[in-house]
Amino acid sequence: MSExxxxxxxxxxxxxxxxxHKKGFDGARMQEIADExxxxxxxxxxxxxxxxxxxxxxxSDAFTEFxxxxxxxxxxxxxxxxxxxxxxxxxxxFMQQNPFIPVFILNGIQxxxxxxxxxxxxxxxxxxxxxxxxxxxxxxxxxxxxxxxQLIINIISLSVFPLVAKPLLKNILNLSEEEFSDFIEVRKRxxxxxxxxxxxxx
Amino acid sequence: MSExxxxxxxxxxxxxxxxxHKKGFDGARMQEIADExxxxxxxxxxxxxxxxxxxxxxxSDAFTEFxxxxxxxxxxxxxxxxxxxxxxxxxxxFMQQNPFIPVFILNGIQxxxxxxxxxxxxxxxxxxxxxxxxxxxxxxxxxxxxxxxQLIINIISLSVFPLVAKPLLKNILNLSEEEFSDFIEVRKRxxxxxxxxxxxxx
DNA sequence: GTCTATATGGCGATAGAC
DNA sequence: GTCTATCGCCATATAGAC
Numbered sequence: 001m002s003e004x005x006x007x008x009x010x011x012x013x014x015x016x017x018x019x020x021h022k023k024g025f026d027g028a029r030m031q032e033i034a035d036e037x038x039x040x041x042x043x044x045x046x047x048x049x050x051x052x053x054x055x056x057x058x059x060s061d062a063f064t065e066f067x068x069x070x071x072x073x074x075x076x077x078x079x080x081x082x083x084x085x086x087x088x089x090x091x092x093x094f095m096q097q098n099p100f101i102p103v104f105i106l107n108g109i110q111x112x113x114x115x116x117x118x119x120x121x122x123x124x125x126x127x128x129x130x131x132x133x134x135x136x137x138x139x140x141x142x143x144x145x146x147x148x149x150q151l152i153i154n155i156i157s158l159s160v161f162p163l164v165a166k167p168l169l170k171n172i173l174n175l176s177e178e179e180f181s182d183f184i185e186v187r188k189r190x191x192x193x194x195x196x197x198x199x200x201x202x
Numbered sequence: 203m204s205e206x207x208x209x210x211x212x213x214x215x216x217x218x219x220x221x222x223h224k225k226g227f228d229g230a231r232m233q234e235i236a237d238e239x240x241x242x243x244x245x246x247x248x249x250x251x252x253x254x255x256x257x258x259x260x261x262s263d264a265f266t267e268f269x270x271x272x273x274x275x276x277x278x279x280x281x282x283x284x285x286x287x288x289x290x291x292x293x294x295x296f297m298q299q300n301p302f303i304p305v306f307i308l309n310g311i312q313x314x315x316x317x318x319x320x321x322x323x324x325x326x327x328x329x330x331x332x333x334x335x336x337x338x339x340x341x342x343x344x345x346x347x348x349x350x351x352q353l354i355i356n357i358i359s360l361s362v363f364p365l366v367a368k369p370l371l372k373n374i375l376n377l378s379e380e381e382f383s384d385f386i387e388v389r390k391r392x393x394x395x396x397x398x399x400x401x402x403x404x
Numbered sequence: 405g406t407c408t409a410t411a412t413g414g415c416g417a418t419a420g421a422c
Numbered sequence: 423g424t425c426t427a428t429c430g431c432c433a434t435a436t437a438g439a440c
Contacts, residue, residue, distance in 0.1 A: 008405080024309075026228035030434065040407055045435060047405095103312075106305055109369045110224070117373055127374040149375050150388065153364050154396070161359035164366070167311045171319055172329040173351055186352065194356070194400045210423080232416060242425055247417060249423095411436070418429075 009047050011037045013057060020058045021100035024107045025051075056115065059108045062101050063119050069094060071125050073152075074133040080141055080199075085192040088159050092188055095163035096181075102164040143199045151199060158191050211249050213239045215259060222260045223302035226309045227253075258317065261310050264303050265321050271296060273327050275354075276335040282343055282401075287394040290361050294390055297365035298383075304366040345401045353401060360393050 006014070015037035019028045030051055034041040048054040069090050073083055095102060109116050120127060135148040146154075162169060162184065170180050208216070217239035221230045232253055236243040250256040271292050275285055297304060311318050322329060337350040348356075364371060364386065372382050 022312075024226070024228065026226065029432095031432095041434090042408085042436080043406060049435095051434065103305075103308055106367060106370070107226070107309065110305075113369060116370070120373055128376060131375070146392070147388070149385070150392065153371065154360060156367075157359045157363035158356060161363040161366075162355050164363075165308060165358075167315065168308070168318070169355065171322055173333070173355075174330060183351070186349065190348070190352065197399055198396045231414090233414090243416085244418080244426085245424060251417095253416065405440105407438100407440075409437085409439100412434090414433080415431085416429105417431100419427085420425100421427100422423105422425075 008037075008039065008043065012039070012044060012047055012054070013061075016054050016058050017061070020055060021062070021098075021104045024104065025055050025111050028055075055111075059104075059112075059115070060119060062098075062104055063108070063116070064123075065094075065098075066101060066105055067120075067123065070127075070130055070152075074125060074130050080134075080137050080143070081192070081196055084155060084195055087155060088191045088195070089188055091156070091159040092163065092184060095160060096184065099163065099166060102160055106164075138199070145199050151195070154198065155195055158187075158195065162187065210239075210241065210245065214241070214246060214249055214256070215263075218256050218260050219263070222257055223264070223300075223306045226306065227257050227313050230257075257313075261306075261314075261317070262321060264300075264306055265310070265318070266325075267296075267300075268303060268307055269322075269325065272329075272332055272354075276327060276332050282336075282339050282345070283394070283398050286357060286397055289357060290393045290397070291390055293358070293361040294365065294386060297362060298386065301365065301368060304362055308366075340401070347401050353397070356400065357397055360389075360397065364389065 012033070015033050016028075018036055019033045023029075023032075028051075030044055031041055033054070034044055037044075044054065048057065069087065072086055072090070078086075131149065131152070134152060138144075138148050138151075166180065169175075170177075173180075173183070175183060214235070217235050218230075220238055221235045225231075225234075230253075232243055232246055235256070236246055239246075246256065250259065271289065274288055274292070280288075333351065333354070336354060340346075340350050340353075368382065371377075372379075375382075375385070377385060
């Protein structure tokens with residue numbers, strides 16, 4: 001087999017990712033995934049026993065990738081304001097490159113809540129650890145203007161939602177693809193300042 | 203027919219709303235809608251010719267209801283800061299009462315983008331009018347700290363996203379149903395202040 | 405491992421009695 | 423208007439040849 005051709009399993013996963021991200025579990029068709037991978041439908045069942053299994057593999061990847069971005073809140077030793085700048089930028093850039101992931105994850109929760117809960121709790125960096133660390137950092141820097149959980153939700157809301165709702169916002173704001181990109185670039189600059197203002201007492 | 207029983211058409215619409223909101227177009231089953239309405243599957247097709255038609259009716263209602271909430275930005279004559287307080291409260295309360303609507307709308311866009319575009323443009327208060335009005339108000343009050351479009355997106359992001367992602371956030375923050383409600387109540391109080399700080403120059 | 409062919413079930417939609 | 427029965431299709435999944 002030539003090196004420029006991925007293994008069949010990898011190609012299936014890539015194809016499944018493309019289709020599931022765009023159409024979700026209910027909207028996706030095994031036939032479409034097979035076509036996208038350039039193979040036969042029966043081969044999907046040979047590698048992954050069922051549609052559900054294949055979906056799980058794709059969902060786990062997306063979910064892990066999405067939440068890994070919160071780890072920078074805990075891992076580095078840089079000051080909090082720099083972390084906030086970093087996360088806003090990182091999240092927005094990630095969404096720009098993977099526009100379907102947020103809605104895909106949101107729907108995936110409804111499709112299988114227990115699976116999602118398990119993924120969260122079995123993560124190498126569980127949410128509880130991240131929350132605790134942020135609280136400690138804020139106290140160390142004397143920031144009492146806002147609850148640490150509210151802060152985290154604000155960061156995610158302001159970063160993620162505009163790209164979750166991109167198709168709608170483009171229409172509402174009457175922006176071309178390019179103008180929307182510019183609009184998002186402005187947010188990358190301005191969001192951290194807005195957020196930092198909220199954690200400092202006046 | 204007794205008065206305590208809604209007309210068949212109304213009952214179908216209510217049932218369709220329940221099922222479509224929760225499962226989306228692809229996940230919904232006509233049989234489930236019929237069961238929920240307490241009638242037969244064939245009757246659905248008698249009143250609404252197809253699943254697509256029934257979905258359209260439900261989607262239009264949800265969409266209109268969702269965007270009506272932005273009208274207070276244009277209609278009343280109260281000052282901008284009061285409008286912001288009003289919208290944050292109104293949006294959050296609405297989401298609490300209709301937890302499935304935001305994700306339902308987000309998915310509906312992917313299901314039929316042209317329909318959504320038409321709904322927006324044919325609205326009695328099209329987005330362009332709202333945008334223009336906000337811009338004028340901000341200039342009148344001498345607020346130049348932020349672009350008016352960015353302001354609107356921030357208000358929506360901070361209000362809507364936490365309830366869009368409620369199942370996920372409950373898990374991440376490890377909150378019970380009641381604790382989550384408290385968490386949202388805090389946001390109702392604090393969000394307007396956070397937003398107002400962003401539109402005033404220091 | 406990869407294919408063609410087929411089993412099996414469920415879905416939206418319709419026909420037709422009442 | 424409302425029902426039962428059924429059509430026709432398409433989806434997931436499997437059998438079995440190569």
